[in-house]
Amino acid sequence: xxxxxxxxxxxxxxxxxxxxxxxxxxxxxxxxxxxxxxxxxxxxxxxxxxxxxxxxxxxxxxxxxxxxxxxxxxxxxxxxxxxxxxxxxxxxxxxxxxxxxxxxxxxxxxxxxxxxxxxxxxxxxxxxxxxxxxxxxxxxxxxxxxxxxxxxxxxxxxxxxxxxxxxxxxxxx
Numbered sequence: 450x451x452x453x454x455x456x457x458x459x460x461x462x463x464x465x466x467x468x469x470x471x472x473x474x475x476x477x478x479x480x481x482x483x484x485x486x487x488x489x490x491x492x493x494x495x496x497x498x499x500x501x502x503x504x505x506x507x508x509x510x511x512x513x514x515x516x517x518x519x520x521x522x523x524x525x526x527x528x529x530x531x532x533x534x535x536x537x538x539x540x541x542x543x544x545x546x547x548x549x550x551x552x553x554x555x556x557x558x559x560x561x562x563x564x565x566x567x568x569x570x571x572x573x574x575x576x577x578x579x580x581x582x583x584x585x586x587x588x589x590x591x592x593x594x595x596x597x598x599x600x601x602x603x604x605x606x607x608x609x610x611x612x613x614x615x616x617x618x619x620x621x622x
Contacts, residue, residue, distance in 0.1 A: 452561030455502040455514055457495040465504060465511045472539040487536055503565070505558050513537045513558055519570045530572040532562050535580050552587035555579070559588060559610070563599065566614060577610040584608070 504514040602613040
């Protein structure tokens with residue numbers, strides 16, 4: 450899976466909604482009431498080009514999206530990459546994919562955040578807001594210190610995962 454920006458301009462936002470409409474209808478859900486809150490809130494923001502949404506795609510199929518922002522916060526030294534408002538596709542939301550696949554989805558999305566922090570949105574701190582504190586079980590194993598871990602610090606408090614990434618070591622000649 451890969452994490453990519455979602456925009457109104459490139460029609461990826463409209464495509465996601467269309468695909469999720471079909472998935473919701475396949476689960477015999479009324480898409481307009483199922484997504485009433487999140488899409489109603491995001492549509493105007495997306496039309497303004499300020500959504501900051503990233504989607505986790507399996508091929509061309511969006512599995513989840515979240516709002517990603519890079520900001521400065523008083524408690525951190527340097528920029529923080531913050532992931533909020535995670536929304537999963539109807540396949541996961543209605544349980545068709547199963548709990549194991551849902552856990553893997555969260556791991557993939559978190560891995561995508563690490564990738565973004567090392568590439569397009571450079572930051573050494575990540576705040577990752579889970580949908581529920583119960584979801585912490587899927588990322589909890591990352592708290593154990595292991596050799597070659599990319600984390601200098603990794604904590605879970607309620608529905609918030611926070612980590613500081615180790616800075617890449619400079620190559621010596």
